[in-house]
Amino acid sequence: MGSTTTPLVETMRTLPSDAVRQIQWRFADRYDLQMLVQSARSVARGPVARLVAAGERNTHEWTAAKNTMLEAFDAAGITATFMEPEEGGFIAGPKNLALSLAAFELAWVDGGAATGSLAGFLALAPIHERGTEEQVKKYMSLAAPAQPGEDRKPWRGAFALTEPIPYVGVDTGMLSGKLRVAEWKDGEEPMLQVDKRGRFITNIGFANFVTAAVDSADERIKSSCMVILEEGDEGIYDRGTPTKKLVHQLSSTGDPIFNLKVPASRIVGGYTIKDGVIIPNFDHSEVIEAVFRRTRVTVGLMTSAKLLSAVEPVIRYQRGRFRGAETATPGSLRYEMGIQQREDALHRLVDVWATGEASASLGFAAARLFDELDPLEREKTAILKERGITGKRAEIKAMREAEARAIALLALPEGDPKRTELEADPLVRYALLDAVANVLCPATKLWNTGQGSNMMREAVSLMGGYGITEDCPGFLANKWMDSQLEATYEGPEAVQRRQLTITMTSEVFLAQFRRWIAEMRGIASDRPGTGACTLATAMTMWLWTFNHLQKATDANGKKLYQGPRQGVTFALADALCWLMASRCQILDVLELEAKGPQDPAVAEGLAGTLQFLTDLCHTQAARAAGEASRICAELVYGYNRHPAWDAEGYKACFLSDELDEYESIIPGITSAATDVIAATGTHPVKAGPCAGCAGSVDFLHLQNKLATCLTGSRLAKDRAAEAVSKVMIPEALDYPA
Numbered sequence: 018m019g020s021t022t023t024p025l026v027e028t029m030r031t032l033p034s035d036a037v038r039q040i041q042w043r044f045a046d047r048y049d050l051q052m053l054v055q056s057a058r059s060v061a062r063g064p065v066a067r068l069v070a071a072g073e074r075n076t077h078e079w080t081a082a083k084n085t086m087l088e089a090f091d092a093a094g095i096t097a098t099f100m101e102p103e104e105g106g107f108i109a110g111p112k113n114l115a116l117s118l119a120a121f122e123l124a125w126v127d128g129g130a131a132t133g134s135l136a137g138f139l140a141l142a143p144i145h146e147r148g149t150e151e152q153v154k155k156y157m158s159l160a161a162p163a164q165p166g167e168d169r170k171p172w173r174g175a176f177a178l179t180e181p182i183p184y185v186g187v188d189t190g191m192l193s194g195k196l197r198v199a200e201w202k203d204g205e206e207p208m209l210q211v212d213k214r215g216r217f218i219t220n221i222g223f224a225n226f227v228t229a230a231v232d233s234a235d236e237r238i239k240s241s242c243m244v245i246l247e248e249g250d251e252g253i254y255d256r257g258t259p260t261k262k263l264v265h266q267l268s269s270t271g272d273p274i275f276n277l278k279v280p281a282s283r284i285v286g287g288y289t290i291k292d293g294v295i296i297p298n299f300d301h302s303e304v305i306e307a308v309f310r311r312t313r314v315t316v317g318l319m320t321s322a323k324l325l326s327a328v329e330p331v332i333r334y335q336r337g338r339f340r341g342a343e344t345a346t347p348g349s350l351r352y353e354m355g356i357q358q359r360e361d362a363l364h365r366l367v368d369v370w371a372t373g374e375a376s377a378s379l380g381f382a383a384a385r386l387f388d389e390l391d392p393l394e395r396e397k398t399a400i401l402k403e404r405g406i407t408g409k410r411a412e413i414k415a416m417r418e419a420e421a422r423a424i425a426l427l428a429l430p431e432g433d434p435k436r437t438e439l440e441a442d443p444l445v446r447y448a449l450l451d452a453v454a455n456v457l458c459p460a461t462k463l464w465n466t467g468q469g470s471n472m473m474r475e476a477v478s479l480m481g482g483y484g485i486t487e488d489c490p491g492f493l494a495n496k497w498m499d500s501q502l503e504a505t506y507e508g509p510e511a512v513q514r515r516q517l518t519i520t521m522t523s524e525v526f527l528a529q530f531r532r533w534i535a536e537m538r539g540i541a542s543d544r545p546g547t548g549a550c551t552l553a554t555a556m557t558m559w560l561w562t563f564n565h566l567q568k569a570t571d572a573n574g575k576k577l578y579q580g581p582r583q584g585v586t587f588a589l590a591d592a593l594c595w596l597m598a599s600r601c602q603i604l605d606v607l608e609l610e611a612k613g614p615q616d617p618a619v620a621e622g623l624a625g626t627l628q629f630l631t632d633l634c635h636t637q638a639a640r641a642a643g644e645a646s647r648i649c650a651e652l653v654y655g656y657n658r659h660p661a662w663d664a665e666g667y668k669a670c671f672l673s674d675e676l677d678e679y680e681s682i683i684p685g686i687t688s689a690a691t692d693v694i695a696a697t698g699t700h701p702v703k704a705g706p707c708a709g710c711a712g713s714v715d716f717l718h719l720q721n722k723l724a725t726c727l728t729g730s731r732l733a734k735d736r737a738a739e740a741v742s743k744v745m746i747p748e749a750l751d752y753p754a
């Protein structure tokens with residue numbers, strides 16, 4: 018290769034093994050999850066890969082061949098992942114990590130297959146999160162795969178929020194789906210008329226039930242809600258025409274039409290009746306919020322899988338590129354290394370790989386966080402109920418107090434006796450985790466899919482013309498397009514950015530963010546090669562910019578950090594995502610370093626793997642710092658008006674005559690002066706007098722510091738590239754092209 022560096026330590030021998038991933042993503046002690054990964058992988062690299070290879074993505078229709086995939090999901094236990102053991106499942110407790118791992122495995126081969134399985138869970142999620150006990154019992158057991166000896170087909174579900182234009186989209190409050198009272202006999206349960214048209218509804222080709230968002234169009238129904246529709250309900254259950262998708266063709270998508278009469282007991286979460294009015298216990302936004310904050314993490318991880326799955330096919334292609342040519346005889350560099358002789362090819366692959374690592378680390382961190390948060394959320398609800406705190410307002414007030422205690426806890430020094438008391442308070446713990454989850458979920462969805470999609474283009478480009486053909490191993494072109502749906506599905510990027518602009522302002526989040534800066538410096542002190550110091554400086558710069566923008570105004574005196582000013586708030590949210598992903602990546606490598614030696618399968622060759630993954634961290638931290646720096650600098654300076662060659666601008670300039678005078682008092686000043694107006698009135702040829710940095714000198718110091726903090730990051734990239742050129746890969750991909 019073109020690099021002139023030599024590795025300082027042992028280089029990585031093989032691609033990171035399952036055992037390495039289990040430690041990094043923290044399921045080394047979860048045998049149930051390891052089994053799930055294996056069975057999801059066997060479906061992905063077996064039946065799913067064969068469907069793709071056989072060209073099943075070339076039709077929009079839901080074919081008999083595609084349908085066999087559902088049975089494969091059932092047989093492999095993927096369908097049952099969502100259920101509790103008593104409902105027919107096999108994983109007890111929270112399942113965010115489990116669902117993420119299964120989706121990751123499926124998306125490693127095909128995003129549509131992953132989405133199809135996720136959409137079934139998405140249909141059940143409103144019931145799981147907010148459904149009544151009876152609803153949970155009924156639909157979970159109907160959707161669970163048949164037990165041995167049971168003769169029934171599991172029910173499949175679809176989730177219908179999106180509606181024909183001009184409704185829904187980013188603004189989920191704008192619903193055209195309507196709910197009215199159809200019949201309400203004295204003393205009997207009301208019957209409701211549901212009128213809903215869906216747009217782009219996944220699984221609709223075969224769904225037996227649908228959870229649909231509808232608004233009230235009847236004064237006897239108080240608010241919007243989600244309602245469960247069943248095939249067989251009285252009225253129209255029309256699946257509509259299949260969507261002509263360019264992506265995810267192994268899932269079924271269409272625009273259904275429903276006009277159905279259903280009992281009021283189908284309102285998700287139930288209802289009460291007051292003064293002759295049906296009051297749903299949860300409006301549709303409350304249900305959707307609870308659902309999406311979990312499911313969006315899984316979608317983000319699908320794109321991570323694509324990036325990491327691209328590594329092996331690209332390496333194989335690069336190495337074999339010249340084999341067979343007269344000039345490439347076995348044993349020659351050209352034969353053995355192919356395009357990998359060239360530094361750029363290796364560096365670009367390192368970039369793709371580093372992004373994949375960072376996005377997987379971010380996504381799995383978010384999934385684990387929700388696993389921790391789920392039981393705490395239930396505990397929080399029970400505590401508030403026990404204390405007689407009911408209603409949204411009272412709950413918000415109680416949680417504000419808990420948040421204040423959480424901030425107080427973060428300010429206490431280690432060993433302070435008050436810490437123990439506050440740490441034991443479940444409401445404080447909830448406040449701390451919730452604030453981070455509210456950032457990590459949209460960050461995962463936004464950054465993994467958006468930046469992931471950009472990097473999938475890079476991956477495709479590394480395969481040359483082959484990359485954009487159906488024959489490309491690893492189906493990379495499909496994955497590139499598919500990742501764009503992942504950026505769109507469950508709310509496009511604007512939704513995630515909007516959410517971040519609110520959640521990242523939480524004092525509880527910011528207080529933790531400050532501690533993470535110190536944490537990164539601490540890590541850097543022991544492990545300078547991780548890039549943690551670079552990241553800490555970039556995080557400091559982000560925080561400085563965030564605080565600055567809260568007060569700063571633009572050239573016209575208009576406030577910068579405010580909702581409608583998406584040019585400011587969205588950009589700052591983007592910058593934060595880069596930093597969060599890089600931090601999670603570093604933490605995962607430290608975990609591997611700590612736990613790896615205890616597992617004999619990992620311990621062998623660990624030094625080389627750690628060196629490589631650490632170098633990827635450094636590479637990614639430098640990239641993240643660069644992105645954050647670019648965005649922050651634009652925001653800090655970009656809203657000031659540039660001085661012009663006018664009367665006002667001249668005030669900041671020297672006149673050539675006066676400069677001559679100054680020179681006699683301050684020798685050398687002439688050579689330092691940039692903006693000098695000649696006696697003839699001519700000025701230097703540029704946009705105007707150079708802009709000053711009033712109010713932002715600290716920013717310049719930080720930016721200077723950050724530039725020097727990049728020291729060593731390219732050496733890390735060179736080392737990573739060298740490792741990529743030497744790592745052993747299997748003879749052939751383990752799924753068909």
Ligand SMILES: Cc1cc2nc3c(=O)[nH]c(=O)nc-3n(C[C@H](O)[C@H](O)[C@H](O)COP(=O)(O)OP(=O)(O)OC[C@H]3O[C@@H](n4cnc5c(N)ncnc54)[C@H](O)[C@@H]3O)c2cc1C
Nearest residue numbers: 176177178179186187217218219505506507508509510511
């Ligand atoms: C294959 C497929 C499967 C799907 N499956 C389902 C499903 O199962 N169930 C379901 O309910 N839906 C489903 N959807 C719908 C999907 O969730 C929506 O397409 C998605 O949320 C985007 O909404 P939209 O298409 O209306 O885009 P729009 O809202 O029109 O967005 C277009 C662009 O404008 C931007 N934008 C919009 N509003 C703003 C704003 N306020 N500020 C700044 N920028 C803005 C967006 O970020 C985006 O870039 C599916 C879609 C597809 C393509």
